[in-house]
Amino acid sequence: MKKFIFFSLVAVVLAITLLGEAVISEAATCNPIQLSACAGAITGGGSPSRSCCSKLRAQRPCLCRYYRDPRLRRYVRSPGARKVAGACQVHVRC
Incomplete structure (x- = not known):
């Protein structure tokens, strides 16, 4: 029983660590310049x-x-921007 609890605890710590790294790596990819491809459609209405x-x-x-x-x-x-998001079927609730 002690082994089971120990391994469960290790699994939880590992999962938290991996999730934390996933959030950090996801945050590192945020770059609003990437959306410059949408500038014409956002400002020009196309x-x-x-x-x-x-x-x-x-x-x-x-x-x-x-x-x-x-x-x-x-x-x-x-x-x-809302029009472009709708046309691209990207719906986000903040």
């Missing part, structure tokens, strides 16, 4: 390109952070 939608999907975990950032807020909250 349809987003495949590249734009792909970049937007890749940055999805970061969008709430961008939404709260005072420097990026006006771009992320703009009607054009």
Whole structure:
């Protein structure tokens, strides 16, 4: 029984460590410059390109952070950005 508890505890510690590393590595990939492929569609009102939608999907975990950032807020909250997100089927609730 003691071995089972010990191994369970080790498994929990390992899982927490791995999840923490996953969050850190995910955070390291957040780069709003990656969304520059969407700039034309956001400001010009045209349809987003495949590249734009792909970049937007890749940055999805970061969008709430961008939404709260005072420097990026006006771009992320703009009607054009919401239109592009809808066209790319990227729905995020912050």
